[in-house]
Amino acid sequence: MASSSSRGGGGGDGDDDNELYLVGFVVANIVGMRYYQGKITGREPVGFVREPLNTYDGNAIAVYNRRNDKVGHIAATVAAVLAPLIDSHLVAAVQGIVPKASSKAPHRLPCQVHLFARRTAFPAVAAAIDAGGLDLIHADHPEFALSESAAVMERTKRKPNRDVDKLFSLVGKGGKSQIEPMEAPGDVVTSELFDHQKEALGWLVHREESNDMPPFWEESKEGGFENVLTNQTVKERPPPLKGGIFADDMGLGKTLTLLSLIGRSKARNGDAKKANGAKRRKVKVAGEAPRPTLVVCPPSVFSAWVTQLEEQLKPGSLKVYLYHGERTKDKKELLKYDLVLSTYTTLGAEFEQEDSPVKEIDWFRVILDEAHVIKNSAAQQTKAVIALNTERRWVVTGTPIQNSSFDLYPLMAFLRFQPFAIKSYWQSLIQRPLEKGDKTGLSRLQNLLAAISLRRTKDMETGSKSMVNLPSKTVMACYIDLSAEEREYYDQMELEGKNKMQEFGDRDSILRNYSTVLYFILRLRQLCNDVALCPLDMKSWLPADSLGDVAKNPELLKKLASLVDDGDDFDCPICLSPPTKTVITSCTHIYCQTCILKILKSSSSRCPICRRSLSKEDLFLAPEVKNPDEDGSGNPESDRPLSSKVQTLLKLLKTSQDKDPLSKSVVFSQFRKMLLLLEKPLKAAGFKILRLDGSMTAKKRLAVIQQFAHVGPDAPTVLLASLKAAGAGVNLTAASTVYLFDPWWNPGVEEQAMDRVHRIGQKKDVKVIRLIVKGSIEERILSLQERKKSLIANAFGKKKGGKDDKEMRIEELRMMMGLQ
Known part of the structure; x- marks a missing residue:
């Protein structure tokens, strides 16, 4: 550790x-x-x-x-x-x-x-x-x-018979094919399950009710039980691992399958009451006082769960409590319900509160939906869910790996899967061999996941038919030429960026000036979208001294804060997640508050990027960047010519509408200001539009999604969306065309965008169009995506290992600036 x-x-x-x-x-x-x-x-x-x-x-x-x-x-x-x-x-x-x-x-x-x-x-x-x-x-x-x-x-x-890789190779062989599919409990769930959902329900129930010993455990010849991987011995039989990783592809209906699992527990508990009530009135029986299932999800998915509960369950069949916002502090009150729905944010905020009832309850089952959000093991919300009391633990995510295989470690810690829940064992047995490019690390990871996870993708085939009978999805790139004026701006910015990178020179110098490099990358991406997004007076933005101290330069502090706010996919360099409570150091580097404070508690107390000594006095909370809920009509530059990319989008939307006047489209951009700028030209072209972005409340987002689903001549036809608001768990099957206005670093995030539309419930063929500027940083981002697509394949397939995070970071920065 x-x-x-x-x-x-x-x-x-x-x-x-x-x-x-x-x-x-x-x-x-x-x-x-x-x-x-x-x-x-x-x-x-x-x-x-x-x-x-x-x-x-x-x-x-x-x-x-x-x-x-x-x-x-x-x-x-x-x-x-x-x-x-x-x-x-x-x-x-x-x-x-x-x-x-x-x-x-x-x-x-x-x-x-x-x-x-x-x-x-x-x-x-x-x-x-x-x-x-x-x-x-x-x-x-x-x-x-x-x-x-x-x-x-x-x-x-x-001990030749204890060869570590041989032990891994024997784990999880031949289990899933023997598990019988299972129907949803008809007295709770109204919908008929697809075949793949029935198979998943059978697997989930088997995992919960099997009395098999956990992987790597066996009965010892000398008596007792032994972990053949660690040589640990215990006298009592180790309890089964009741749970695992439900990693089906996005859009395959995992939520309905989980509701069927919860409903089945309710039905069985009811049967147990009837069977035992007459004979054992004075004795507490299993199932007589069922404990609730706790479901934890991101705020953006909360409304999707509420919708599923309303649409898929018989009224009154499950008692549900929404533990969010105004909520009870009474443990006994929560125990009256079959299902308690909460968010990671809520549990993280309560982690250090003594009166939190969530921490006191011995839950029947805990389900972490979109569990990849706990990939930062230092975050409060991660610590909060790992500490929950329950025997049945489920990790649910279509993207269990986003940045590196180390994303899996917090999931192992939550599942209490030993010895991998201990960081040092995860690192020595899995992580280090993987990072070294050693094939044994990869085969170990694959075997480990095979033992505890279920992963199916939409294009998998079972027998002679595909996994689920969804309409087709076609992904294509539309390449765009910039105008002469746009190209001049772009080339000027790229040249400035390349010169800066070469001026910095070696790896350590680039890391010391990390924020400056990120600034150029962000501005190049914005220039591909629209010149109006980018302040063109570059030299006034950049500090005169590349090692400027934000403590002496409040304007620099504000500009660094806007850098984070401008890019929805900006990540903290420590946890590789979007910063929470963004902190900017005096040496102009940007982190989550919890991440950098943890570093400062160690005796080194140095900036992880540039190694400059830091104290708490060198940390500054990023000033709040105000985002007025405005539309493009209020922009002073709204009368300027439309950018090449906006013109291309309008042509594509008009062509689509001419073919089918009732067809709907979703336009994704990570830049909120871009969504605002698109509103005026789209309205002027006659499109009825809605906007969905991260500045909206959960209630407003749900209202927009419901409004977008309406069909008819006066219904909205285009949704302008940011993934902060329309990411995981949101159902946008009313649309059949997706436009990715700008590419994301992480291909998993783009997959999430597509799968808001291409999922169960979609009746039309889906078309996904990436808008990519020729000869720009956007083409290089596509190349970077191809590298990152191997991450999930690494775990569930057969690909090569990777490099050290820091080395990859430098290589990617050089690549983005066109220096490789």
């Missing part, structure tokens, strides 16, 4: 300074166990967390068991040696294992602490451990083979 922010590198063995290798291990006592509730009952992997702010010992290293309960601390004498190595990042990752629990000294337990570092750091690590009086058991040490770590066993191969 104690690890650096770098997660290894790419390249061959031994020649990459960023790759992590096992230095060896030291034996340390876990002490202070009497003060904590966490227990270790046998051989068990453990995680470590540095506690530099511990009031008793600044070198403190806390120990957590496989259930993420705090057990104690590493003995102070050992922590005094290891803490400086961890804080300085000489030791980049630490993982531990307790060989066996001891009854002789119940408050003190020996633990093997395995240290990982870059090869160049080996001499310094070894010297520090020797100077601290500790014995480093390395590969040439006679006791090295006594290690209980899976990473060491893999390297020494001391």
